[in-house]
Amino acid sequence: MTRAQMPDPSGPNVRFKQLGQPLRRTDAPGKVSGKTMYAGDFAMPGMLHAKVVRANLASARLRRLDVSKARALEGVACVLTAADMPDRLAATDIPGQTGQKRLKTDSQILVRERVRYFGEPIALIAAISRDIAERAAALVEFDLEPLPGVYDPEEALKPGAPLVQGTDNCVAEHKIRKGNVEEGFARADFIVENTFRTPFQEHAFLEPEVGLAWVDENEVVNIRVSTQVIEHFRSIAEAIGVPHNKVRILGALVGGGFGGKEDLTVEVYLALLARHTGRPVRLEYSREDSFVGHGKRHPFKLTYRTGVTKDGKITALDVRAIADAGAYVYLSPYVLLYCAVAAPGPYRVDNLNVHMRAAATNNMFTSAFRGFGGMQACAAYEQQMDEIAKRIGMDRLELRRRNLLETGEPISTGFVPPSAIWTDRCLEQAWAALGEPTPSHGSLRTGRGVAVYQQSYGRLTFLHDSSEAWVGVEVDGTVVVRSGVTDIGAGQASALGQIVAEVLGVSLDNVVIYNSDSAVTPLAGTTTATRGLYMTGNAAKRAAEAVRARLVARAAQAFGAGVAEVELAFDKAFRVDAPERSMSFVDLVKLCASEGIHRSELAMFRAPFTDFLDPETGQGQAHPDYTFGAHAVEVSVDIETGEVRVLKSVGAHDVGQCVNRAAVEGQIEGGAQNGQGYALSEEMLYREGRLVTPSFSEYLTPTSMDMPKVQCILLESRSGIGPFGAKGIGEPALTAVAPAIANAVADAIGVRVFEMPITPERVVRALQGR
């Protein structure tokens, strides 16, 4: 579809009863009073405590493993090694997917022979106390023969490099070809080339990985676990060799996810130990375990070569990038794909050439992290835009205005997003909100930066995503929502309640949401990929609308009116044209119940289903839709110490339609924090694959003293494909923060630091090299 054919998708300014308001979330009272039980807060009679024994080298061969002393320790119930189990693998491919073929990337559960990363699990222990489990771990004897390792993804792709995965360490490759870049560069007045480096990042959720498993009277392995993905029951079942219906995941409210609880964490270890001992087993990672126990954000090296005319029109773009996949593949192919699709950003680039590869190394494996490749692309394309503006002598915002995609235009893959593209409005409003500039003084130089972005919401469309939800009305007029959705802190469950309450015209207090139980709540898919509200929200809305239709039909009959004339609102059914003709919601429900009218519905929502993108040109549909927005910051840089402080931080996003305004703001405020840490202070230092910063003393996430008061600007085009025109905001909130900060630092000191995090050392070095 071309722009001319596409009608303005933005929706009217509708009036909702409660949707969009900052209602108190259903999970709030329990959390603030300490009543909420997280996965680690459960215990069972006879429960054992588990411990994972890990490799202390990153590349090695296991020569000898002797667990006899550990097994002999009093109080130890079980010590498991690879020798104690069939040579099964655990899935590391797209979690929770349904029926789709997996890539051949499954990994060993425990080291059998080859150690590929520092911290790779070698043995599992279950004992009657945590103290004894730790003492037993110290009694496990193993000899590791060091093998040559490779710790730089570029080195890993060279012929003769130590092999970590496959035949050449290349675990993923993605290309996009559009137009003719040679012609585009020939028409350019300037060609600007820069290389940007982005770092590892740790999710740093406050709740470390934890779970409790037991085998019940039906031989079902039950696992209550902190996870984003209850659908892992399938891959756990395959890993331990039982049918899918013999594993049940009970989620709990999750103490932070950010992608770090998207892959399997403790589940398979728990399942194995519970089956071997026949007793309940609890495993809680220490913070250090957590640092070495789950995948990180992929570091990228991205080289951008842009052709541009003197009036600021981009004529060609060539992007080369290489990502560090670490020791196992995990979600690297998908992260790489996201990065490639996002490579040109929300800009009109007719002549485009993208080539990206992900290389296996002996570093920690890398996988899902909020932003998922799209963020690394943004870090590069938005710094590149500022460098182009500087080179051609054009205002940074003006350069962007001249190239921004507008509604109805295709993105890099040729796909036209079905929703509005309001990047321009977000850009202007974020920038304007910075207000009066803070003057520089002494050694403090202030500077400003802005970045715009395009970030998908919803899963890759070739994964054929679907979501189910159940809505029912009890005879006392209370409402029940059942959805497998995991709530990782964004208010995923509460949002479903608010949507259903809006549709049925009841207050949120009347709704209870039962969620995240793979055996009894309809599977919602996963809480990943900014899909929760889009997919599960649509499924819940659909179920609520079906219930509503039956209630309204009965009320219309009672009122002697057509169904279009009946409204459900304020806990009542009434005639729109004669509101005095009304019936309480409770009476209507009782009436329906007495007549056997079906008061519940199980609904499914399906995302668009597509084939894989063209492997040579990368053209086609990758995602259901995209969110667009901007982030602007003001910083001060101390040119004597190199310290950067963020003074102002503004996110402006077209969220389509707020469901819970406070929750949306919370995503943007938290995104600003996560992006600020990524840009400035969060540094994972690896020495030959060994993490030397495995605690919050060394790995510095922003504190209350580091954060400014983040300002949120919410635009509502009501054009999204989520419920009521909503778009996703979980990942988009974060995407543009880091490049905005990098641009502000460059603005402040007149020289760019091309590698994040922009630590004081790097700032001083850049100033010295100026």
Add this chain to the structure above:
Amino acid sequence: MSTHRPVVLTINGRTETASFPAHRTLLEALRELGHVEVKCGCEKGDCGACAVLLDGVAVDSCLTLAWMAEGRQITTVSGLGSADAPHPLQQAFADSGAAQCGYCTPGVIIAAKSMIDRNPDPSEEDIRVALSGNLCRCTGYVKIVEAVHDAAAVMRTPGDRK
């Protein structure tokens, strides 16, 4: 292993007795006694998730030994109020959306209570300093700072003081 000895702890106004070894931290002891509202985030005093009041002052319970808490008043977030009868801090945190994943919330509320008891009319800077030992990964601290500010105002109102 060190010897166990009975320890008498006063938790949220009630006396509880249990046997602990010398190396048992107050965090571990409280959780073993069922006070799982006290959260474990790092066990190194970096994150503040395990904060409790010890004689009215916020401490990291992971850096306090259970034996050393004997004879002192221990208050957890559940001791301040309940879901039905919330403390003004709990009310403000719920109303303003200051709890997202909620895992840091018990410790943050304890740190805020400790500060407000000494500084009933804190500035934004005072609040940020007081909470600087409590890591949060979800909120950017925006709504947390607002909630503490709002709660302090409620707590200054005569009759509502807790």
